[in-house]
Amino acid sequence: MKTINVLGYSRNNEQFVVKTQNSDVRISRNEKFPELEGPSPFEYILAGFAGCVNAVSQQVAAELGINLKSLQVEITGEASLxxxxxxxxxxxxxxPTTDASLSVLQKWLQLVQQKSPVYxxxxxxxxxxxxxxxxxxxxA
Structure with missing residues (x-):
């Protein structure tokens, strides 16, 4: 079991900053301060998901002996407001850019899906x- 913690804060309804273990993440969609605009919370969810899928994909490819020359991960979310x-x-x-066969890539995809914690x-x-x-x- 591993505990992961982040801390977010904003002051005067300006930019929201989330402190992670290694960096600060800025989230802002504030018409009052357009110069502070950054990715929306929805985009951050998808970006985190893409990063997780990439990491798990690379790990599973190594386990299966697949040589991934490159990998593009495109995630599209249909959001309702x-x-x-x-x-x-x-x-x-x-x-993926690889010489692996389609059957090996299908197994790879299935394992990526099974092993992704964000999924x-x-x-x-x-x-x-x-x-x-x-x-x-x-x-006082």
Whole structure:
């Protein structure tokens, strides 16, 4: 079991910054400050998913002895902003450059799907707790 923690904060409704173990990630879609625009939360979800699929793809290819010369991962999310806010559908297209046969690549794809933790979390129900902590200012 490994615990992964990030901390996000914003001040004065400006850019939202998330501190990760190795970097700061800036998320902003704020009409008030267009110069601070960055990827939306939806785009960050898809980017993280693409990064995970890439890492797992490379690992599985090595395990199967597949020589991946290059790999393109294209993820398209169909997002709804009305009834159920979120993705209605996510499509992943993998475009490997390799000499491996189609049957080997199909096995590779199946293993990538099975071993991807992000895929598992999006496809299966993962419990999420939303906790409120109110900071109180005490007047002395």
């Amino acid at each position: 009305e009834e159920r806010v979120g993705f209605n559908k996510i499509e992943i297209v993998l475009k 598992d979390n999006l496809v299966n129900s993962t419990p999420v707790e939303l906790i409120l902590y109110k900071e109180y200012n005490y007047a």
